[in-house]
Amino acid sequence: MTAYGRIAYTTLVAFLASLLTLLAAYALSPDRPRPTAPPPEVSRQIDREMLARHDTAEDCWMAIHGRVYDFTGYLPDHPTPIRVLIPYCGTDASEGWDTKGVSRPHSPAAHAMLPDYEIGVLAD
């Protein structure tokens, strides 16, 4: 390699090295603009007064452990006669849910159904 070639090669390597250093500094910089995260889901707050207004077979909301569900469409599919559930409509039904009214918990399959009916969280 000629002296001229060596100088050109050294210059190129030095240039690439500084470019890499700059890129690394930018990537690690805490000030680098980050993609904006989507805002956290804001759950609808439902207070007890509002919950209590949905206390019939035609419009049945229940609170279970801090979350509120609209079970109106599910009532006819529940394996018991509908009258077992009606008293829980419009109320905090956590205990009914936990015990089925007979000291037996609902199955994991029943628990897995809850998210489909969730409409909000119970406001303090």
Ligand code: HEM
């Ligand atoms: C909160 C009031 C409720 C009460 C008092 C209640 C009570 C009962 C009772 C007495 C049974 C039949 C007996 C048994 O299988 O052990 C039962 C079964 C069942 N219930 Fe409920 N239930 C309630 C709410 C719900 C809700 C909201 C769902 C669904 C979202 C549900 C889903 C089921 C399912 C899938 C079964 C079949 C057995 C099982 O998977 O545990 N129940 N429930």
